[in-house]
Amino acid sequence: MKKADKVAYDKDYAASKKNGKPFFPYAIYKDTIIAGLAILVVIVLAITVRVEMGEPVNPASTDFLPRPDWYFYFAFELLKIFANQNALTPVIMATFMVPNILIILLVIWPFIDRGPERRIWKRPFAMGTAVLVISGLCYLTFLGASTPEGIAKGETLPLTGLDAAASAGEAVYLANGCSSCHMIKGVGAPGPGPELTNEGAKGWDNAKMVQWMKVPVAPMPSFASLPPEDLENLSTFLNGLGTKYK
Amino acid sequence: MTTKDIGPKNPVEQGVTQVVDFVDERSGVKNSGRWLMFRNIPAGTSWFQTLGFTAMALFGMQAITGIILAMYYKPDPNTAFGSIAHITNEVTWGWMVRGMHKWGASAMIVIVFLHMGRVFIWGAYKYPRELTWVTGAMLLMMTMFMGLTGYLLVWDQKAYWATVVAVNIFASAPILGPYIGDILRAGPEFGPDTLSRFYSIHMLLIPGGIATFIGLHLYFIIRLGISEPPWAKRALRVQRDEEDARRKAARNRDAGLKGSVSFPPAVVTDGQEVSR
Structure with missing residues (x-):
């Protein structure tokens, strides 16, 4: 903003304040009503929608469903968008680049948009950004709320040609919640992990897969706590997906 | 207020007044509190x-x-x-x-x-x-x-x-x-x-x-101070300048129709260059 604009704004605001109303009671009564309503809504929700107890933590059991609270669904869905981990959509976009760009934009926004104009319809760039960000956040939150949470207990994978080791590997896969992040032939959650239907096509050997299970790339947690034979069977199973086991 | 000061105060009121005065003497809380609560805000605050x-x-x-x-x-x-x-x-x-x-x-x-x-x-x-x-x-x-x-x-x-x-x-x-x-x-x-x-x-x-x-x-x-709504009645400078420019342009147009060139060409910007 230019010096003249600043001076003019200060003058305008001073005049507006001079012809204004006292903070008490004219602002306070509105504040109190809306804040009271908000707290009332919280109390009504606390009474009508009781908070339930979940399953107690068991770090040894990896039968889990990593779902954040609803206000982080947008970040969670972002992980799914960049789940394929190829050169075009690296996972670092979702875990680092996009969130940090948004945070930096948020903080420095007043230093980007500095014009004196305040009327809504005269600021197409700011309003366009607002519509884009708001609809994006709402859409991703809606997606996160409406996608399935993995597979039901007892459901199996529609695979044929499994040998003994691969069957054992499939059991490990199903018992450890892998399907709450990965999909095989349409079974399991569509993310944040990549689809594994054709995992065997990568041509990894078991040693490489076991190493990946122990030290994976974020956001995947480490499965180093699994017994070695489970990891071996799981690797056999995964390395044959799409090639030997279809 | 003045009529109330006639006669002795009741002891509770007196005690409270003494405490408030003691604190006020050292902190100036009465003045700043009064300023905080009764300072003006723009009338259009929404x-x-x-x-x-x-x-x-x-x-x-x-x-x-x-x-x-x-x-x-x-x-x-x-x-x-x-x-x-x-x-x-x-x-x-x-x-x-x-x-x-x-x-x-x-x-x-x-x-x-x-x-x-x-x-x-x-x-x-x-x-x-x-x-x-x-x-x-x-x-x-x-x-x-x-x-x-x-x-x-x-x-x-x-x-x-x-x-x-x-x-x-x-x-x-x-x-x-x-x-x-x-x-x-x-x-x-x-x-x-x-x-x-x-x-x-x-x-x-x-x-x-x-x-x-x-x-x-x-x-x-x-x-x-709290900002004014963008639809506040009292127009901000950009708006006033815009209106000025529009009026000037209209005036020039009318003048042009009459065949006169006595007005300088209108400065139709969003008004920022117009000094006042």
Whole structure:
């Protein structure tokens, strides 16, 4: 903003304040009503929608469903968008680049948009950004709320040609919640992990897969706590997906 | 007031007056309080401008319910889940306080985002309120971080593994990531100290930060005054300049029709070059 604009704004605001109303009671009564309503809504929700107890933590059991609270669904869905981990959509976009760009934009926004104009319809760039960000956040939150949470207990994978080791590997896969992040032939959650239907096509050997299970790339947690034979069977199973086991 | 001063005051009133006067003599609280409460705000101040106060009120509610929960909660991996069950099932009104804290968190996030949306759409972050916006952005991020750290404290499977994934994400950031991961986890792996670390961050570190930044935020708001709605009756300078330019252009057009060239060509910009 230019010096003249600043001076003019200060003058305008001073005049507006001079012809204004006292903070008490004219602002306070509105504040109190809306804040009271908000707290009332919280109390009504606390009474009508009781908070339930979940399953107690068991770090040894990896039968889990990593779902954040609803206000982080947008970040969670972002992980799914960049789940394929190829050169075009690296996972670092979702875990680092996009969130940090948004945070930096948020903080420095007043230093980007500095014009004196305040009327809504005269600021197409700011309003366009607002519509884009708001609809994006709402859409991703809606997606996160409406996608399935993995597979039901007892459901199996529609695979044929499994040998003994691969069957054992499939059991490990199903018992450890892998399907709450990965999909095989349409079974399991569509993310944040990549689809594994054709995992065997990568041509990894078991040693490489076991190493990946122990030290994976974020956001995947480490499965180093699994017994070695489970990891071996799981690797056999995964390395044959799409090639030997279809 | 004057008629009331006739005759001796009752002793209670006298005592209260003495205490207030004692404090006022040393702090000047009467004057500054009067200034704070009765300072003018623009007449057009709208219902949309109640969201900041509402967010602050919800923070207060979270603080009170949080203090009550902390009286019963045990930040230890072996007892955390049990203490939550105790609060939910046995403590008088415990389910209610926990419910309010849980729903209050969601409500606070909703209100904080609405508040930010209002400020953005109104352009209220513009001169002179840039730093009010920056402190508000910090408050928004700290509120989100409260949600993240509080989620682990219930110590159930879903929360635990979601937090493992979230911390993995922080730890995967380039350069500083591994250090941030170690700081959050209290070590290279999730362990017994992780829970108490999250508890400390959730109830001491971030609330302290939020309180500090609410103080800064309020300081800026009180010092600079609350912004006017963009539809305020009294037009701002850009609008006036626009209208001036339009009038001038119309006048020139009329003059042109009459075949006169006595007016200089109109300066039809958004008025910023027009000096007054």
